[in-house]
Each structure stands twice: as structure tokens, then as C-alpha cells.
Amino acid sequence: MPTGAQQCCAPTSVKGLVETIRTIAWMKEMARQARAESRIIGLVPTMGALHEGHTSLIARAKQQCSPLIASIFVNPKQFGPNEDFAKYPRRFESDSEKLKQAGVDALFAPEAAEIYPKDFSTYVHVEGLSERLEGKSRPGHFRGVTTVVMKLLQIVQPHFAYFGRKDAQQARLITQMARDLNLDSEIVMCPIVREADGLALSSRNAYLNSEERKAATILYRALDRARSELAAGVRDALQLQSVLHRAIGAERLAAVDYAEIVDAESFEPVVRITRACYVLLAAFIGKMRLIDNMYVETKSPGFDELMFHL
Numbered sequence: 001m002p003t004g005a006q007q008c009c010a011p012t013s014v015k016g017l018v019e020t021i022r023t024i025a026w027m028k029e030m031a032r033q034a035r036a037e038s039r040i041i042g043l044v045p046t047m048g049a050l051h052e053g054h055t056s057l058i059a060r061a062k063q064q065c066s067p068l069i070a071s072i073f074v075n076p077k078q079f080g081p082n083e084d085f086a087k088y089p090r091r092f093e094s095d096s097e098k099l100k101q102a103g104v105d106a107l108f109a110p111e112a113a114e115i116y117p118k119d120f121s122t123y124v125h126v127e128g129l130s131e132r133l134e135g136k137s138r139p140g141h142f143r144g145v146t147t148v149v150m151k152l153l154q155i156v157q158p159h160f161a162y163f164g165r166k167d168a169q170q171a172r173l174i175t176q177m178a179r180d181l182n183l184d185s186e187i188v189m190c191p192i193v194r195e196a197d198g199l200a201l202s203s204r205n206a207y208l209n210s211e212e213r214k215a216a217t218i219l220y221r222a223l224d225r226a227r228s229e230l231a232a233g234v235r236d237a238l239q240l241q242s243v244l245h246r247a248i249g250a251e252r253l254a255a256v257d258y259a260e261i262v263d264a265e266s267f268e269p270v271v272r273i274t275r276a277c278y279v280l281l282a283a284f285i286g287k288m289r290l291i292d293n294m295y296v297e298t299k300s301p302g303f304d305e306l307m308f309h310l
């Protein structure tokens with residue numbers, strides 16, 4: 001048990017809800033006990049508004065870890081001044097029920113002042129990778145992400161931490177950070193979960209009205225067109241980009257932010273598809289900006305036969 005002043009805010013246990021830890025001291029203590037018992041700790045970091053994408057991370061994590069910790073923290077430092085921090089969906093009670101049902105052992109849900117006290121002044125920044133694509137469209141975003149993820153990894157010190165491939169650049173950055181800073185946590189990237197019509201699950205889909213919701217499937221449909229072109233033998237990145245632009249341009253409510261084919265490691269644009277890459281899309285549907293991607297790899301030398309992860 002944490003000592004002195006830190007004894008306050010002990011974890012709360014309410015029937016039907018997951019045990020909730022509010023302070024860093026209690027979270028560290030729980031993790032310390034689990035390590036002392038040689039247990040394998042898993043962490044699923046989230047910003048709440050949980051959907052099946054999150055529960056798929058939890059299901060994957062449960063295969064490897066016990067205890068499994070989820071975190072909910074709407075991280076102010078990863079939102080730009082004109083972004084949706086204030087209105088980001090917050091659904092603590094229903095999220096807590098979902099976590100309980102999914103078999104999460106404890107929820108770490110600190111207040112912002114717990115994570116960022118007044119004199120907070122240290123940031124983690126992954127150079128280069130953070131400036132491209134999402135980083136270019138959302139300046140400062142990745143600095144906020146890597147800083148908070150670093151803090152969560154430091155506090156919980158999980159053996160495994162799970163992230164969705166929907167945010168492929170984020171997952172790549174976090175893997176780079178863990179490698180560069182010699183963290184003991186293994187970063188596990190999990191597949192995208194989609195609605196029946198192909199729309200990738202995202203907490204931000206909740207903002208779409210019914211017309212926009214229909215239009216939003218254009219991201220998946222555009223990626224699927226790129227898949228057909230690649231399967232038919234197209235390897236030229238410019239040709240694929242124009243397929244993506246044409247597909248999205250045909251949807252009245254959609255506007256492309258970027259449509260790029262990038263190397264899966266460096267996230268630098270490629271000219272021809274000759275190695276593992278991502279087809280990345282960011283598009284506005286009305287006012288809402290959505291992202292999606294397809295991971296392309298091959299098992300055959302020469303990249304003749306491709307494998308698509310959509």
C-alpha cells in the first residue's frame with residue numbers, strides 16, 4: 001500500500017464496474033506486487049469511449065497477460081488548440097462496465113493533474129517520424145502521444161503493451177521510442193477492427209451524422225480499390241495515389257488530407273512497391289477528419305504475390 005499522503009484515493013471497487021485506480025502511487029504499488037509474484041503484466045492504453053477495436057486489444061492481451069490493466073486518460077497534450085479535446089466523448093461508467101465484462105483486472109484512470117502536475121516540463125519526442133503525415137497535419141500531436149505513453153509505461157511497467165494498427169504511425173513511433181529508450185515493455189500491434197460495411201472503428205465515428213456515416217466508408221472503399229490494383233500487378237505509387245484520390249473525390253462529403261504509400265519502417269514515401277509498406281489515408285468527412293490504412297507485405301521474393309492487411 002502506498003504510504004503517507006499517497007494513501008488517499010485508494011482503488012474503488014463497485015459492483016459491475018472494474019476496479020479503478022486514480023493515483024500513480026497506487027498503480028505502481030499494484031504493478032509492483034504483480035511483478036513480485038512473477039506475473040505477466042499487460043497494458044491497454046486508451047482515451048475511453050471504448051468500442052470493439054479496444055475490446056479486441058483486450059482479448060488479445062488476455063491471451064498473454066494477467067493482470068491486465070487498461071488505462072483511460074483523455075490526454076490534453078495530444079490535442080491541438082483547434083481540436084476536439086473539450087468535446088472528446090467521455091463515458092466513464094459504460095467504459096468501466098465494458099472493461100469489467102472484457103475481463104480487465106484494473107483500470108488506471110488518473111486526473112490530468114496527476115499525470116501533468118503544475119511544474120511538469122519533460123517531453124518525449126521521436127524525431128523525424130513524428131513530423132510526417134499525421135504529425136504534419138497535427139503539429140505537436142505525437143509529442144503528446146509519446147510523452148503520455150512513456151509515462152504510462154513507466155508507471156505500470158507492463159511486459160506487453162497493446163496498440164491498434166488503425167493508428168499505424170502512432171504504433172510505429174511507440175515501437176521506435178521503446179527501442180531507442182531501452183524500455184522493457186514489448187509493443188504489440190493488433191489488427192484494425194471494422195464495421196460490416198468496412199468503416200474502421202474509431203471513437204470519433206460517434207461524431208458523424210447518418211449521411212456522413214454512410215460517406216465515411218469511402219476510406220475503406222478507396223483502400224479496397226488500391227488493393228485490387230495491387231493484386232492486378234500495379235506497383236507504381238503515383239498510380240495508386242491517383243486511384244485513391246479519384247475514389248475519394250467521387251464522394252461529395254469527402255476531401256483528402258493525404259493519400260500516401262510509405263515504407264512500413266521509415267514511413268517515407270515509396271516510388272514503387274518492392275517492400276512492406278502502408279497505404280495511408282486521412283480524409284475529412286464533413287468537418288470530421290478520419291484515418292485508415294492497409295498494410296501490404298509479401299512472402300514471395302520480388303513482391304509478386306502480395307498479402308493485404310486491411
Ligand code: PAF
Pocket residue numbers: 045046047073075078145148149167170
Ligand atoms: O490511441 C489512443 O487512444 C491514444 O493516442 C493513446 C495511445 C491512448 C495515448 O493517449
